[in-house]
Amino acid sequence: MTGFQEPPFKKVKNENGFSSDVSNDGQQCFKSNNGYIMKNNIQNGGPYSKQCAGTIGLEKSGATQNAGHMKKILKQRHSLPIFPARQKLLEELKKNDCVIVIGETGSGKTTQIPQYIHEERWDRKGTICITQPRRVAALSIAKRVAEEMNTNLGALVGYSVRFEESVSSATKLKYVTDGMLLREAISDPLLSKYSWIILDEAHERTVSTDVLFGIVKAAQSNRNCPDKDPLKVIIMSATMDVDHFSNYFNNAPVLYLEGRQHPIEMFYAKQKQDDYVLSTMSTVFQIHKESPAQHDILVFLTGQEEIDSVAHSIRQVAKDLSLAEFPKLRVHPLYAALPSHQQLDVFRETAPGERKVIISTNIAETSITIPGIKYVVDSGRVKIRSFNPSSGFDVLKVKKISQAQAWQRTGRAGREAAGYCYRGYTQEEFRAMALNPVPEILRSNLASVILQLLAVGVKNILNFDFIDKPSPDSVREAVEQLSVIGAIIASSDNLELTPAGRRMAQFPLEPRYAKAILCGPEHGCTDEVLTIVAVLASETIFVNPSGKKELAIRARQKFHSVEGDHITMLKIFRAFKSSKENKMWCHENFLNYRNLSYAVEVRRQLVQICQRCNIPVLSCQQNLEPVRRCLTAGLFTSVAELQIDGKYLTLSSKQECSIHPASVLFGGKPAYVLFTDLVHTGKAYMHINSIVDADWLYEVAPEYFRTRHIKKVCSAVGS
Numbered sequence: 248m249t250g251f252q253e254p255p256f257k258k259v260k261n262e263n264g265f266s267s268d269v270s271n272d273g274q275q276c277f278k279s280n281n282g283y284i285m286k287n288n289i290q291n292g293g294p295y296s297k298q299c300a301g302t303i304g305l306e307k308s309g310a311t312q313n314a315g316h317m318k319k320i321l322k323q324r325h326s327l328p329i330f331p332a333r334q335k336l337l338e339e340l341k342k343n344d345c346v347i348v349i350g351e352t353g354s355g356k357t358t359q360i361p362q363y364i365h366e367e368r369w370d371r372k373g374t375i376c377i378t379q380p381r382r383v384a385a386l387s388i389a390k391r392v393a394e395e396m397n398t399n400l401g402a403l404v405g406y407s408v409r410f411e412e413s414v415s416s417a418t419k420l421k422y423v424t425d426g427m428l429l430r431e432a433i434s435d436p437l438l439s440k441y442s443w444i445i446l447d448e449a450h451e452r453t454v455s456t457d458v459l460f461g462i463v464k465a466a467q468s469n470r471n472c473p474d475k476d477p478l479k480v481i482i483m484s485a486t487m488d489v490d491h492f493s494n495y496f497n498n499a500p501v502l503y504l505e506g507r508q509h510p511i512e513m514f515y516a517k518q519k520q521d522d523y524v525l526s527t528m529s530t531v532f533q534i535h536k537e538s539p540a541q542h543d544i545l546v547f548l549t550g551q552e553e554i555d556s557v558a559h560s561i562r563q564v565a566k567d568l569s570l571a572e573f574p575k576l577r578v579h580p581l582y583a584a585l586p587s588h589q590q591l592d593v594f595r596e597t598a599p600g601e602r603k604v605i606i607s608t609n610i611a612e613t614s615i616t617i618p619g620i621k622y623v624v625d626s627g628r629v630k631i632r633s634f635n636p637s638s639g640f641d642v643l644k645v646k647k648i649s650q651a652q653a654w655q656r657t658g659r660a661g662r663e664a665a666g667y668c669y670r671g672y673t674q675e676e677f678r679a680m681a682l683n684p685v686p687e688i689l690r691s692n693l694a695s696v697i698l699q700l701l702a703v704g705v706k707n708i709l710n711f712d713f714i715d716k717p718s719p720d721s722v723r724e725a726v727e728q729l730s731v732i733g734a735i736i737a738s739s740d741n742l743e744l745t746p747a748g749r750r751m752a753q754f755p756l757e758p759r760y761a762k763a764i765l766c767g768p769e770h771g772c773t774d775e776v777l778t779i780v781a782v783l784a785s786e787t788i789f790v791n792p793s794g795k796k797e798l799a800i801r802a803r804q805k806f807h808s809v810e811g812d813h814i815t816m817l818k819i820f821r822a823f824k825s826s827k828e829n830k831m832w833c834h835e836n837f838l839n840y841r842n843l844s845y846a847v848e849v850r851r852q853l854v855q856i857c858q859r860c861n862i863p864v865l866s867c868q869q870n871l872e873p874v875r876r877c878l879t880a881g882l883f884t885s886v887a888e889l890q891i892d893g894k895y896l897t898l899s900s901k902q903e904c905s906i907h908p909a910s911v912l913f914g915g916k917p918a919y920v921l922f923t924d925l926v927h928t929g930k931a932y933m934h935i936n937s938i939v940d941a942d943w944l945y946e947v948a949p950e951y952f953r954t955r956h957i958k959k960v961c962s963a964v965g966s
């Protein structure tokens with residue numbers, strides 16, 4: 248990057264207003280921040296009354312804050328747009344079993360509504376459960392609400408996300424990821440410990456949220472009888488297609504919360520930007536040069552590699568240009584593969600004279616409030632995973648976001664004070680964007696979700712009450728995947744979970760990894776398979792600082808296994824344990840201490856699940872061939888075969904692919920390569936690989952391979 252570009256933005260009047268007016272039929276109309284006009288159908292509606300709710304009683308348990316701080320927090324709570332509507336909102340919640348709540352980003356839906364319900368003591372018969380599509384949101388909001396209620400996290404307010412939980416018998420407000428609530432439904436389809444379920448950020452339409460809609464709707468209806476406690480349901484978002492949701496939830500009333508607390512000034516690109524990464528970076532520096540210190544910047548980009556590289560460049564440019572007269576930059580990457588504590592680091596306040604720049608994927612797009620953020624820079628792009636039924640693999644692609652996502656990103660500014668949003672696209676480009684994102688269920692692999700639905704007791708998947716039905720083709724594909732790994736038995740009119748499938752559903756993992764674990768006892772290596780799966784769940788255990796890549800690779804050479812990346816990971820994990828989980832040791836070996844520690848924790852929890860399911864955790868010590876056999880049993884649909892011309896073709900769909908340069912197998916030509924993922928960057932690369940034997944494939948899935956021809960070109964071509 249060479250210096251700063253001229254400001255690529257022009258200022259436009261905020262045409263979307265955030266205004267409200269009254270329609271001629273007397274009902275309140277509300278021009279939402281997404282530009283749709285949405286009608287209020289609250290009877291006797293009109294703007295919510297300004298009536299106050301009186302003093303809100305704060306919990307005394309585990310008092311953690313001093314009186315001055317609590318007073319400040321109470322004042323903040325009372326200044327939120329939702330507060331004047333409190334009474335009216337409660338009346339509607341009391342009257343209706345299911346309600347849809349729409350309110351501007353930052354108006355107070357997520358943090359306040361559960362507290363209002365608790366303050367009324369409407370949670371006496373069961374906990375209030377609030378779902379979030381992402382773990383960082385569940386964790387950070389639970390922390391904030393615990394602070395607002397002056398209680399310790401894990402007491403009155405708790406959270407539960409995959410591999411991490413902080414709840415107790417005293418917990419009344421529980422923030423969970425949608426995936427976790429779905430898991431709970433397996434053992435309790437009536438969700439009987441909850442008296443309220445709040446499905447937040449409904450517009451995100453993750454697979455888990457969509458399935459939860461159906462499960463929660465069924466639980467509510469099944470609890471609507473004299474011998475059971477009723478279940479109340481709230482669906483919330485700032486940007487959603489209300490009619491679609493209201494129709495689905497039996498014409499549930501829609502409540503509109505009016506107004507936003509702080510204005511956000513919008514800027515659009517003057518012209519189309521050819522390079523969104525470069526224009527995003529120049530915008531960051533434009534803001535950095537022109538705006539006062541202590542105002543932090545949140546940047547939306549697409550994926551881990553891009554974010555790490557931009558973070559590095561920003562640090563470098565800040566250093567090279569010796570921006571001594573400007574605040575010191577503290578740059579934080581933020582993406583899902585980071586462990587929770589590293590994700591939560593972005594919430595740390597800046598020191599005087601410092602400016603925080605957070606470069607994030609869409610995980611910071613909804614729900615969260617990051618203290619200090621005044622500027623949002625939106626590249627307008629997102630990396631999404633979609634399932635390609637013809638190849639049978641998920642593909643990650645960078646795409647344009649929808650208008651709803653753009654407004655959510657904008658809403659991350661202006662939460663504590665007025666804010667600014669810089670859009671790296673023109674207004675015309677914005678108008679051409681889709682209104683809402685395509686629901687994940689219409690574009691992803693459904694194997695996990697079908698396994699969970701069956702575990703919950705839903706037998707006829709195509710007849711399940713989906714808000715939008717997935718295509719019969721993708722259901723068929725997932726059913727086939729589950730059948731070949733032995734999780735289900737599919738007949739023409741019925742799907743039945745096998746005992747193995749029932750056990751697989753106990754693991755919060757893709758079914759193929761659960762299958763690999765289940766094969767552990769037979770081969771005497773559950774211990775090692777659990778380690779590999781735990782490391783895969785935390786992903787980035789390698790540190791490759793730019794400029795020191797060669798050094799890093801040399802330092803890790805001693806762990807390399809000729810058997811492939813999985814065994815290499817196992818050797819690293821074992822060495823980490825032998826070092827007594829030493830941070831310095833990780834540093835010397837260019838390994839990520841936090842991610843390895845996270846893998847230790849994940850592994851501990853997987854061992855607990857094995858114990859619950861009576862799966863013996865045996866170790867094969869130094870003979871590691873059985874470990875690759877177990878991986879083959881789970882991942883045999885992800886194997887590629889070497890061809891005479893030296894290329895690889897996947898066995899499942901004959902797709903051409905190559906070994907990823909980061910793999911320890913790169914440069915060799917093993918006849919059969921089992922891969923964890925197929926990554927598409929220009930061409931298809933096999934990522935995290937192991938050498939496998941053709942005979943093992945026939946052994947683990949004879950039926951599957953009878954119809955797929957393994958050529959057995961076992962002589963290694965070119966090696």
Ligand SMILES: Nc1ncnc2c1ncn2[C@@H]1O[C@H](COP(=O)(O)OP(=O)(O)OP(=O)(O)O)[C@@H](O)[C@H]1O
Nearest residue numbers: 352353354355356357358359391485614616662663
């Ligand atoms: N961690 C925090 N630190 C400081 N203030 C916070 C924090 N979390 C929330 N707030 C304050 O509470 C307000 C309401 O947040 P809340 O998440 O309840 O809004 P929301 O309506 O659910 O927004 P969204 O639709 O974006 O999820 C924020 O705008 C902010 O002023």
